[in-house]
Amino acid sequence: MAPAVNDFSLQVATVNGSGSQSSNSVLLRALFQMGIPVSGKNLFPSNIAGLPTWYTIRASRDGWVARKKELDLLVAMNGETAAEDVAALRPGTPVVYDAPLGLDQGRADLGWYPVPFDALVAPLAPDAKLRKLLRNMVYVGTLSRLLELELPEVELAIGRVFDGKPKAVALNVAAARAGFEHAGAFTRPPGLAARRMDATRGKIIVDGNAAAAHGALFGGVTVLAWYPITPSSSLAEALIADLAAHRRGPDGTPSYAVVQAEDELSAIGMVLGAGWAGARAMTATSGPGISLMGELAGLGAYAEIPAVVWDVQRVGPSTGLPTRTQQADLLSTAFLSHGDTGHPLLLPGSVEECFTFGHQAFDLAERLQTPVFVLSDLDLGMNQWMAEPFRYPEAPMDRGKVLGRADLERLGGFARYADVDGDGIGWRTLPGTDHPRAAYFTRGSGHDERAGYSEKGEVYEKNMLRLARKLDGARALLPEPVATGAGAEVGVVAFGSSDPAVRESRAQLAAERGLAVDYLRVRAWPFAAAVRDFVAAHQRVYVVEQNRDGQLAGLLRLELAAPLAGRLRSLARSDGLPLDARTVTDAVLAHEEA
Amino acid sequence: MAPAVNDFSLQVATVNGSGSQSSNSVLLRALFQMGIPVSGKNLFPSNIAGLPTWYTIRASRDGWVARKKELDLLVAMNGETAAEDVAALRPGTPVVYDAPLGLDQGRADLGWYPVPFDALVAPLAPDAKLRKLLRNMVYVGTLSRLLELELPEVELAIGRVFDGKPKAVALNVAAARAGFEHAGAFTRPPGLAARRMDATRGKIIVDGNAAAAHGALFGGVTVLAWYPITPSSSLAEALIADLAAHRRGPDGTPSYAVVQAEDELSAIGMVLGAGWAGARAMTATSGPGISLMGELAGLGAYAEIPAVVWDVQRVGPSTGLPTRTQQADLLSTAFLSHGDTGHPLLLPGSVEECFTFGHQAFDLAERLQTPVFVLSDLDLGMNQWMAEPFRYPEAPMDRGKVLGRADLERLGGFARYADVDGDGIGWRTLPGTDHPRAAYFTRGSGHDERAGYSEKGEVYEKNMLRLARKLDGARALLPEPVATGAGAEVGVVAFGSSDPAVRESRAQLAAERGLAVDYLRVRAWPFAAAVRDFVAAHQRVYVVEQNRDGQLAGLLRLELAAPLAGRLRSLARSDGLPLDARTVTDAVLAHEEA
Amino acid sequence: MASTSTAPAAPAEPRVNRLGLPILEYRGGKTTLCAGCGHNAISERILEAYFDLGIPPEQVAKFSGIGCSSKSPAYFLGRSHAFNGVHGRMPAVATGALLANRTLHGVGVSGDGDTASIGMGQFVHLMRRNLPLVYVIEDNGVYGLTKGQFSATADPGSVLKGGAVADLPAIDTCALAIQLGAGFVARSFSGDKKQLSALLHAAIAHGGTALLDVISPCVTFNDHQGSTKSFAYVKAHDEPLQELSFVPALEEITLDHEPGTTAEVTLHDGSRLRLRKLEAGYDPRQRAAAVARLMGAQAAGEVLTGLLFVDPLAPTLVDRLGLPPEPLATLPPERVRPPRAVLDAINASLR
């Protein structure tokens, strides 16, 4: 685990609002441009400016992109946390720091690289505010020298990040060069280095929220109703930008409507109204918003209205840690609302899947005529991930079972909630359909097949059993789990942003202990039959997830017959930081070697 | 199952708003006064007037009070449903009906008892509106003769029901007598008869909502915030009446505050505010309200604020069947709110328990410093049940861990969320406590032991693990399950208003098939250790509940280790009618004899 | 000619509207509300208005929340799609639906509990947005469906059957709406057939949100002595601001009108609402004055009815969003899924 060429993790400790985000993006991009696999994670506080923030960049020649617990280099810009930050480092770790902080007075076992940031930026700009921003680009230059990052790639990256603003580019290049020059006097830290390789060709770097927005864009979303909440706001905002850029006609007429609702109850209400009227409608929120949507989500499921709801999960309960990541809305979202209610869940595990589920969610919602919840999280949604380029959706949109005027003329009428196809899904009409028999009455109270009001027990029960069949049938339509490995005695089940840590952990288990572990990543609930089969094929199945209560394990226990359920071992844990491989490895071994 | 002396079920089919409720109460009371065990169930539509309503009275010498599927006598007052009502009867069933309906033209295999209601009431009152009401008392008189109900008891019951209104009593007695006289010409239906016995001495008749209100009254509730919703409104309204009658000082000053909130979000918000400030505060609602309370319920649990929430369950999902009964909010209430949240549930199974849980819920909420949900249902809450008289709470109120000024002086300060006692429960102070160190900051975001804001992963995780311990510890404080029988191979687990049907079903299984079945009624979640032991002691455990998805079975599966979970068989079903024993018996036998 | 007029009358053809539809085609299911409930009269006026205006029922979408009032969409316009949602959330649902399909004529029915208690937030924000929607509050000062608790429009001093007396200020939804920027605000009475009818016609012809607060007595729980929402009280305290008549877009103006006392408002679709002023000086285009007059009326226990405020030109949400003329819901795939080149460009920008 000693740092090595193209295998290290570096962290910039600073305060938010100080503008270090651009510098960190430049670092990330420069590595990426050199063909080195990278990932970037921002650990920021729930306030706007002035509090400690840490940005971590991991370079991994093997392509691992999970959080790595150990740091191999620290850039200490924040006096407030510097002592604590430094105390946590392993011996030998190099520390680039703001010279006036005088950190080298502390531990003697670290590599000290003082940089007089203020002095270096002083000649570059007269404006103090600007100088404060430029300080950050100085450490980019310094690192570039220490890590042997290629300076032209750094400058290219600066060009990308300050896209189209030549003055800003020039200033920042100058700052980076100043940092580079200053580092000329330093001895490079041993082991740590970046070397050009070829593992990122053709790839992109993106966060999951932007990916989801792009997915929705190509999914043909027409109505977005939202209410801001971290960490989902950037999904809605990316989608708004996408729509403005790519969904206006030649005369500027938009093919969409966006409403910033007054709250989440209103947002989901608008989405249901729009879905009912035939639009592809969506909202994006996080835990507190999901809780507020409970009553209307139940209406959507019971009245059978397509809707897409993104839950970019953060740490709960309640307001919790709004800027930390967690996977703890699984159980409450699956059964969101009172009564016997169940909602299909999509569980993207990568930015690619944020894109594909971003459009497929609409197909599924319209096919199933029900709200579909897509559970992403802060780590996936707001951090920077390498990915394959997005693939254009080749399949035509599935608009589900809709009867038009011609159909009604042929049929003479229809029964909205009759199970004519045996899949539990009825045919619907859209308001405005020009046929005297097109109308039906949508309600959240008891109704018969023709959507007539009914309090009859048999009618109610029949309808509820059909809804159960429909949800059951969804298993076959939802994205299948992804299985890796075969034939091992031990299996791991996980979902969502736990994927990179689990994949890396498998490699650790194999390399360090010779322990082969098969892996199934579930991508939806209700679970596909393959989930059962996977459990059946393994003696012990570890369920890895980022929450306290083992919610995925719980959903599995609810569905699996007892002997299989007995094979599950929950490895649930969350402290708000993205999962790392070592934690998984240790947890598996603690069981396996107990 | 032929009707017999003191063992029959009779139904009055009428329209709501027609005032038959008083007549039905008189019938119920008259039987009760004769010492015959009775129960009364009202099946009413979700509107105000003019739609079909059925009231069923069961007399059972053996004391069974569950709904009985078979009817032994019908009073057909409603022309609209008469044909259907009559069609469902078993051959030989007597039908008392409004003569002009001419029902006897239909089935020849029924016993027909025409009563010319209008003609009989015509001489009694000049006012048409009044006459319409009196019609209903006529059938009481008729039934009194047919069933050999003692007329003096009927008249006594009229006196009780029209308490304090001599004119109304006189008129109604006259109407009952007219019906009685008219029935003189009839041949009594064979078998059916009421005979004085001695099985109700000392008992009371009450609905669960009134019982709960009385419980809260003696539990020392001081703040009630509510929003009307069927079937919980009558709980709040009964409590308001109780408070007005019994909780005013000599000068009329109330020792309570009641607010009709603008919605359920506000109601639970007020309850949390009041609980935080040290009051015993409660609200009552039903499914849709529970869904709306999700976000604030999570806050209550995470910020550790006592609160009592009654959920008088009705049929969901969504608006569902607002005037039908169900037990389908179990799963969503246990985990109400996003994130890793869990709430203690109390599950009263009788009106006695509505009373006792009505006061104990406050002790538990204050002891555990968390919202406690009491899940009743429409059947329990709004129907008429025989019961033992309420028992005065002997134990002093448990106000939980509160530090006062003297404590603070002794201690010098305190840490709100420190687990000083090892039970996961911290000590709190109330606002207004006159000590400079009394204050702490309550929030739904991350906090440390001293209630300070914290985003630290370790701090968060430690706190969450403490909360898990606290909920786990609740098992030992919550009401234990009630076990009946021992040593059988087969067990049944049920809760709430399923109790009478399960008890009767056990008798059926024993009598009809010689099948001994042990029975455990759970009364709270998280489950006591005895629940595990019960499952462990039986080969097959049937989980009976009134919902579609087997939510109690689900909660059991989430808690029980796999081999035990494998013994569970879900017998979940709900069509909105109260559970009857035959349904349970048939379902158990379908498995046992398969 | 004389012969035809004296010949025995042929079986009367049912009256049809300009689409050739008889009024039967605008009816709904049989009401399950109480006999005499004000809400039933309002249902009648609504369906007549759509019939009169010759709007195809298929082009109407009905929305409601929960309550006796919110049930009523089941009792009119059976040929129209309806969305009976949850308590207090009609505005959001209607917003979504009408953005998805702007060609629909939206009509929302709510109660005073549904709007002024649980639904207050959505009500306020709908008024601000000026969504094209006829929004009818069937206002009885009480929760009918939950059996007679006070709602937030109950006037202080009003007495419930059980004896409880309302003691909080009543919320005046009309005054609120005017203050919040709504474009069409009126108050009427379920028992005033002529006024309610004219206002409904105008509301339908209006382009943005048209709020109609219609006092609609609950005969079961709030029609007794001591109630200020009873038939008797409203009849006694009704202060109509104008005598109203509606002139459809296609009709010529035939009446002369005395200047100064009669005014006309030209509505979005070219039709006009003619107002013969009953209260001199009341000008329904003056927002602040209208609010002040309403506040005065409330204090005086008057039930001020008529057209309270109108601004036919206030921009609607549909205007503000610049929506295309056809429904978003059914735009063809090529208008909602950008071409491959767009994705290529996005990918390139992320490399």
Added chain:
Amino acid sequence: MASTSTAPAAPAEPRVNRLGLPILEYRGGKTTLCAGCGHNAISERILEAYFDLGIPPEQVAKFSGIGCSSKSPAYFLGRSHAFNGVHGRMPAVATGALLANRTLHGVGVSGDGDTASIGMGQFVHLMRRNLPLVYVIEDNGVYGLTKGQFSATADPGSVLKGGAVADLPAIDTCALAIQLGAGFVARSFSGDKKQLSALLHAAIAHGGTALLDVISPCVTFNDHQGSTKSFAYVKAHDEPLQELSFVPALEEITLDHEPGTTAEVTLHDGSRLRLRKLEAGYDPRQRAAAVARLMGAQAAGEVLTGLLFVDPLAPTLVDRLGLPPEPLATLPPERVRPPRAVLDAINASLR
């Protein structure tokens, strides 16, 4: 005497209030809001007011929702209990707490998003109920904590940093509150130390809900050119209605005042707010006129500040419920658990 005045000054004793407490005891934690945020100035004014009035910090309870504004109770009155709830629900929480303990001085801090968007329903109903509570809206026209989206108080035409232009009518929380029956309504500016201070003193002395909408610029997201909630804009468009000074209950009146231009309002606790009128004819006791004036100001782009409306005698929720003087929360068991005989009677009535 001369000697003492010329002797070297003894180390200055910290100024203390009538309880003998220095202002330090009214401070809170270190702010984590942006440097220069208007909210920080308001925190200062709040804590000074409680200090000045000599209210024991233990007798104050702080309430808030979610937002930068709603965090601020952590930054004042560290010796007071605080309840930082969820987004938009501060009013309900405060209601429950203050009914449970009526002896507390409640102060609620909310944002324009917290109050006028998600919290609108609770805001409206709190105003109706007139709960004794100082309700401060720290109003910046924007969602600060979620990084700069428009809130519902953003004026139409106001421009966001990214270029978006507000196009919906702005909600005027003060006009709403006055219309809804609130008893004390004022608007101020975080930058106007004197006015804000006087209004806060008066608000604390008032008996019912005292709403203070304080324009409080967000230096990070809404303090630029084009914003109508920037420091520069508010300074330029501030129209103070009065010059205000607060006279504590115990102080004698010493100033003479010119009749007609200076008025005095006597507050619940006997203290007085003295108003030197800057706008002739404005009478803060006229509800309808106040609403009309506010609507006019809004249309004219003025920021009307000062005491907008006051009715010191409006009955509060505590009055209406007739609560006993001591906290409900801690009534002794014998006052909240009726005696055995009551249960016996209940049982008997059910037999």
